Amino acid sequence: MADKDDISLKEVVHILHDWIKYLLSKWMIILIVGILSGVLGIVYAFFSKPKYEAALSFILANSNENSSGIMGLASQFGIDLSGDNNDVFTGNNIIALMKSRRMVQQALLKKPEGSNLSLLNIYCKENKLDEAWKKDERMAKVYPFPNSASQMTGLQDSLFRDIYDNVQKSLLDVSMPDKDKSIYTVVTSSTNEKFSYYLTTYLVDVTSAFYISTKTSVAQQNLDMLQHEADSLRNLLGNTITAAAAQTDVTFNLNPAYQVQRSAAQQSQVSASALGQAYGQVLQNLELAKISLQKETPLYQIVDVPQLPLVMQKKSKLIYLIIGGILGGIVICGFLIVKRVLSNLK
16 A cells, blocks of 8 residues: 555656646746736736725714713703613624715715716716717716716616625725724725715715714704794793783782782783793703703714825836736646647547
8 A cells, every 4th residue: 555655656746747847848938928928917007097095084982981970960850861872883883884875875976176077977987987878879868977866767776786886895995993992994996086085085974974863863853842842932931921011011000909900910920930930941951952962972083084185006017017927927837738738638
């Protein structure tokens, strides 16, 4: 058994030696193909469009961690502001929200400063999609896209789905580098400087607005309701006080024997007193509602923002020379091996 293994090993070594010797005998062909492939790599790097990368980082956190004093104050009035600690807007959920179709679509439909085209239409022009669509009679009128998603036709919506897939998979990167800290980084890399810059900034803007609006919706509704009630009571109280004063003026220097005529003024005074107490209670609840809204409003702070002009990132000619040479050498070696095997089978 050992002899067979030794023979097999010797055969393998012999075969490998034979193949290496064969490839070395073709070194000139391999060298020429490698050089030509390297030159092609340099040509590709030279003519390829440069990319522009816009990176923005921001902090996003709930204010629950710093609201113990506020909750303690509210608890003195018998109101619970502790809320629900199960927050769905954390970690990977924020990343998924930011890369969702709704958020990306809202950002793409915005126009950069000084431009008449939305980011979506700029993307189509940059990638020459508008020219390709013009050649197809069915899609000749899909460009330009409207400024609102509700105005898109069914065909435009279908085409946008493909654009969205490419943007969020190939051009956009949203991450949280440090899992222990609520710092998020948004990076857009494309061949159009304005597109990279504004997609990054607009995406963060629309997502943060949606996030804050969702988090504070209930507290904002309560505040609006109490504010409306406070305004109504204030107006009603003012009118009642004015009516009480008017009744008092009417009965000024009235004979004390005629008490019935004073009843209207007394009723107005009682109503004003009751409304004053109700108004005071509503004002107290209004202040607590403001505290609740402040507690629910998350902390959102931009740390780093991209600056125009963005740094241009061109492909390295040296790297593509090496990559092209290696790939060309591998391909020609494979071709020579296959050619020799086929010739031996004949």
